[in-house]
Amino acid sequence: MPASTSDIEEIEPRSVVDDVVAQMRDLISERGLTVGDQLPTEKELCEIFGASRNTVREAMRILKAYGVVKVRQKIGATIVDNRMSSAMEMFSFNVMDISRKTFSDIQGFRCLLEVSSVEEVLENITEKDIEDLRAINSKLLTASGIENAAEQDFLFHTRLIGVLRNKAILDVYGLMKPVILKIIQNGKTRRTFETDTYHEHEAVIDAIEARDRIAYQYRMKTHLEAGYAHFNETDPFPETSK
């Protein structure tokens, strides 16, 4: 990747809209505004920032896109915190050229999160967690269609991450959902989910239940690598294979 030229990183002149966004951020900080509070009206913001209404509106669009404010007619802009949801929206754009490297990076990240976190998993796991995991996994057998099965597969891993009781990690995992779903689906049939995936998950749960640290890491690593192996066989980038 020739991105090595980024050290120069062209200094782009900040537009008025960017300035207004920065000033809005400062205004929120200074006034100590938090979720539920109202922002001034567009007209007032125009006067405060000395910008036209269109400029203020474009700035407000950015805040909305960030999931930081929610705007309703007549009511105005209310501060919210839907940033994680907005982050999901961001990834609904198929700008993708998700490069092969991105896939392998995400996969590596998953390994780190799910395999290396064995200590914390075994430390925090409860009977209820195990029960949930088995219930979710059993739904793999009755899933209708690949998309549905992939969703269940993802849900299993999300639930497993959930035992860490760490929202930051859970959010990040959710952030990677679109890519992970592609990895999960690649090279699989519904039949594969019913047999291989299901049993691999069961083996993972068994290892957890036995509090077997080594077995857990082995089973999970094998499972993740099995799911990723197809990327070496089939080409998930038929259009970009240049």
Add this chain to the structure above:
Amino acid sequence: MPASTSDIEEIEPRSVVDDVVAQMRDLISERGLTVGDQLPTEKELCEIFGASRNTVREAMRILKAYGVVKVRQKIGATIVDNRMSSAMEMFSFNVMDISRKTFSDIQGFRCLLEVSSVEEVLENITEKDIEDLRAINSKLLTASGIENAAEQDFLFHTRLIGVLRNKAILDVYGLMKPVILKIIQNGKTRRTFETDTYHEHEAVIDAIEARDRIAYQYRMKTHLEAGYAHFNETDPFPETSK
């Protein structure tokens, strides 16, 4: 995809801008546009979508906020993928007090990333990496002011994560930067950075150089816990201590 649970969720009438955003997404998909490709001009988009220029511009602002396009005068909109950077921008808004739980979650995440990744670190580390780490750490001794020292401290950890050569992990680490900086600064003086922090970092580097897996984990874990210990003594939330 049936958007699942969104059926209850208040049905807000989608604005024209939202429609245009959706149409742009479709347009990108249909034409198979990827990073580096150009979008039509604003005027053309107005004709295609039957919307006014301001509306198209507000939609384009959203794409820009998502980090999906980069717009330059005369040149037009180019598709890029700076979504991770945009996600970081999102979290620069202090719309809510960072809760104690968020702090401990982030700290737990750091432990997982930096302590549990020992295998991958030792596997990928090069002489150049170690050289860089020592150089960065030495700057802790000459840092001017706490903010500067904290930046150097963060840079050290970022550089360490960088040896994994995994952009996804690096991006996520950058995502947490605002919170991590707060953790780093808490309860520290410039003197602390010059003594404790510096030597702890050196010990970590030494362990890496000796390829000593156990020592690395011990040193890193101790270091991270030392930085976090102050949270039990001092109250970083004077305004929210209810």
Add this chain to the structure above:
DNA sequence: TGACTCGTATTTGTTGGACAATTAAGTTCC
């Protein structure tokens, strides 16, 4: 008094037009 209806004023949503700023592309000149 309390509840309901309705009109009005306020605020955001969308449109159209104008001019400034930037710069890729063509043109001229040597």
Add this chain to the structure above:
DNA sequence: GGAACTTAATTGTCCAACAAATACGAGTCA
């Protein structure tokens, strides 16, 4: 052929107008 200049196309900002939604208050009635 190359450098300097001109032009035209495109985005950036501003202004003004009207449409759409709705909070608020006045008025009405029981």
